[in-house]
Amino acid sequence: MNAEILAVGSELLLGQITNTNARFISNQLSELGINVYYHTVVGDNAQRLEKAISVAETRADLIIFSGGLGPTKDDLTKETIARHLGVSLEFDEIALTYIEQFFAKRGRPMTENNRKQALILAGSEVLANHHGMAPGMILTKDERTYILLPGPPKELEPMFQFEAKPKLSVMLNTGGVIASHVMRFYGIGEAELEVRVQDILDSQTNPTVAPLASDGEVTLRVTAKTETEQEAQQLIAAKVAEIQALVGDYQYGSDDDSLASKTVEMLLDNKLTIAAAESLTAGLFQSELAEIPGVGDALVGGVVTYTEGAKIKQLGISKELLDTHGIVSSECAAAMASTVRKKFGTDIGIGLTGAAGPTAHDHQPVGTVWIGIAIGDEEPITYLLHLSGMRNTNRLRTVKFTCHYLMQLLEERGFTKRY
Numbered sequence: 001m002n003a004e005i006l007a008v009g010s011e012l013l014l015g016q017i018t019n020t021n022a023r024f025i026s027n028q029l030s031e032l033g034i035n036v037y038y039h040t041v042v043g044d045n046a047q048r049l050e051k052a053i054s055v056a057e058t059r060a061d062l063i064i065f066s067g068g069l070g071p072t073k074d075d076l077t078k079e080t081i082a083r084h085l086g087v088s089l090e091f092d093e094i095a096l097t098y099i100e101q102f103f104a105k106r107g108r109p110m111t112e113n114n115r116k117q118a119l120i121l122a123g124s125e126v127l128a129n130h131h132g133m134a135p136g137m138i139l140t141k142d143e144r145t146y147i148l149l150p151g152p153p154k155e156l157e158p159m160f161q162f163e164a165k166p167k168l169s170v171m172l173n174t175g176g177v178i179a180s181h182v183m184r185f186y187g188i189g190e191a192e193l194e195v196r197v198q199d200i201l202d203s204q205t206n207p208t209v210a211p212l213a214s215d216g217e218v219t220l221r222v223t224a225k226t227e228t229e230q231e232a233q234q235l236i237a238a239k240v241a242e243i244q245a246l247v248g249d250y251q252y253g254s255d256d257d258s259l260a261s262k263t264v265e266m267l268l269d270n271k272l273t274i275a276a277a278e279s280l281t282a283g284l285f286q287s288e289l290a291e292i293p294g295v296g297d298a299l300v301g302g303v304v305t306y307t308e309g310a311k312i313k314q315l316g317i318s319k320e321l322l323d324t325h326g327i328v329s330s331e332c333a334a335a336m337a338s339t340v341r342k343k344f345g346t347d348i349g350i351g352l353t354g355a356a357g358p359t360a361h362d363h364q365p366v367g368t369v370w371i372g373i374a375i376g377d378e379e380p381i382t383y384l385l386h387l388s389g390m391r392n393t394n395r396l397r398t399v400k401f402t403c404h405y406l407m408q409l410l411e412e413r414g415f416t417k418r419y
Contacts, residue, residue, distance in 0.1 A: 001172060002035045004060035006052055008068035008077050009151060010043035021066040021149075021156050028165055030210075031180045032172060033225065034062065044074035050084050061144055062168075067151030069134040071113040078137075078148055082121055085141055089119045092126050095135040102133060121148070127163035131155045138167055145171070179232035180223040181240060184257055186404045188250040190218045196246050200239075207239045216397050217259075252407060254419060259403035260288040262417075266407055267298035267348075270415045275344035276302035277315055277336040279327070279353040280361075280369065285399045300344045305336065315339040328354055328364040333372030334380035341374045348406070349374040352398060357391040369398050373406055381409065 005022045012019050022039045029036055038059065042052045049068075056063045068077030082089050096118035103110035117134040120126055127136030127147075132155035138147045147164055149156045172178075185193060190213035194201065197220070200209055207224040220243060224235040244251060253262045267274060276285050286302050289295050305311040308322055317335045325331035333351040341349025354369030355361035361368075367387035374380040383405050387394040411417050 001061045002037055002059070003029055003062040003064060004038040004040060004056040005036060005064050005066070006040045006042065006056055007066045007151075008042055008044065008049060010045075010074070012041045012067075013043050020153055021151070024153070024157055025064055025066070025149075025160060028160060029168075030221070031178065031223070032165070032168055033178045033223070034168070034172070044068065044076060046076050046080045049076065049080045053081065053084050057144060062147070063144070064147045064149065066149045066156055069117065069136070069148060069150045071111075071116050075116075078119060078121060081146060081148065085121070085139075085146075087139075087141070088122045090122050091115070091118050092120045092135060093118075095120070095126065095129075095133075099133045121146075124148075125167070127159050129155055129159055131158055136163065138164060177227065177229050177232050178223065178225050179229060179236060180221055181236045182255045183220045183222065183240060183243060183251055184253045184255075185218045185220070185247065185250040186216070186252050186259060186400060188218060188247065189213075193218050193220075193247055193250070197243055200242060200246075207235050209239065209243070216400060251419065252404065259400050261292050263403040263407055264289055264292040264295045264298060266410055266415065266417050268294060269418065270410070272348060272410075272415070273298055273300050273344075273346040274348040274350065275300050275340045275346040276350035276352070277311075277340035278302065278304050278350075279306055279311070279336070280356040281352045281395050281398055282306060284395055285350060285352060285402055288399050288403075300346050302340060302344070302350075311336065315343065326362045326364070328362040328368055328370060330370055330372075330382040330384070333370035333382050334374070335372075337372035337374035337380045347376060349380070350402060350406070351380070352402065354385070354394075354398065356394045356398075367394055369394070369401075371398065371402050371405060373402075373409060375409060375413070 005025050007019050007022055011017050019041060026036045040052050042049050065077055068075045099114055099118055100110060120137045121139050124137035124139035127138060129135050132150055132152060134150045136149045136159050149159055190211060194211055207222045210221045212219045222236050222239050224232040226232040252259060278285055283304050289299050303314050305314050308327055311317045312319055315336060316339055321331055321335060333353050336351025337349040351372030355364045355366050357366040360366060369385040369387060371383040372380050385401055387397055
């Protein structure tokens with residue numbers, strides 16, 4: 001089955017929002033072994049949308065639409081598809097009741113145009129929307145399948161994953177199983193990783209191995225197609241072990257893991273506490289950790305010491321040290337890590353200082369970053385980065401490198417880590 005993803009919305013063309021839905025759907029379809037050859041974006045215009053549908057039908061068995069299912073006049077996806085396919089629209093009573101109850105519970109009047117959201121293509125199977133109002137739908141006509149999904153990611157993602165994806169899996173089922181496992185790496189570039197596993201990539205059959213790079217990270221998706229789930233997992237496990245023998249030192253997690261989630265997991269598993277003093281990242285390191293549930297048992301606190309005065313006043317770092325070595329220096333990062341650890345009484349202290357850009361800082365070129373990590377009473381260890389991205393990219397990559405180096409240090413000291 002070949003698929004095309006067709007996003008509807010002028011706001012996408014104007015650059016007001018990013019089309020994250022296409023990335024999510026493509027990722028989900030790859031797990032089913034469905035090829036995606038085209039992503040199309042069209043504005044809120046019925047004529048152009050219908051033309052885009054006609055083009056998609058010449059090259060795809062499955063067309064997935066996102067957006068344009070709302071109550072306003074520019075929400076015209078299902079009306080255009082209905083006209084194109086020659087099918088009528090009808091009210092789905094369950095969806096209509098849900099929408100009516102939504103307004104009743106909030107004591108708000110329901111305008112007539114909200115009823116429009118309960119309209120579905122005649123003969124389609126409804127995809128329930130548990131996070132919004134407009135239902136999705138799936139319709140097969142003339143050996144081609146059309147899936148309509150709402151635009152907001154908080155509605156689209158659960159709808160696709162729990163409503164549409166299982167139905168697609170049944171449609172594709174030929175008695176076999178498709179299973180995938182994602183290996184996540186950091187501290188190694190996409191090119192170097194591919195070189196190291198080139199023999200595996202060249203000789204792959206089943207399982208297949210697909211590399212992907214994003215936001216400074218690299219992933220390998222291992223996908224097996226077999227008769228049973230057990231056989232698929234056995235094939236995947238063998239291939240994962242083969243890959244780990246070559247580049248396992250750079251793997252930090254799997255599937256939906258992130259560097260922040262694995263860092264928090266390692267801290268919690270080993271009952272370790274942490275505090276951070278941040279300059280260029282201005283609290284971003286703590287913010288990333290704070291997104292992970294349960295982090296309160298590990299993250300005690302921290303400070304943002306953006307200026308030299310703040311470093312002196314809040315952390316007690318000597319002016320002499322800063323005058324001698326500079327703010328963007330190994331000595332400053334080490335002092336920040338050590339003093340914040342003592343200030344908050346934690347097992348680990350983090351110190352982050354650098355020149356995020358777009359201009360040099362403390363006579364250091366843009367992208368110069370020092371990471372300090374203090375563990376217990378040991379002498380702090382520092383790491384130098386030379387980053388080349390934009391300002392906020394450099395800040396985020398600093399956070400990721402901090403998690404990466406911290407986990408490596410803890411593992412070297414015998415603390416447990418899950419993969």
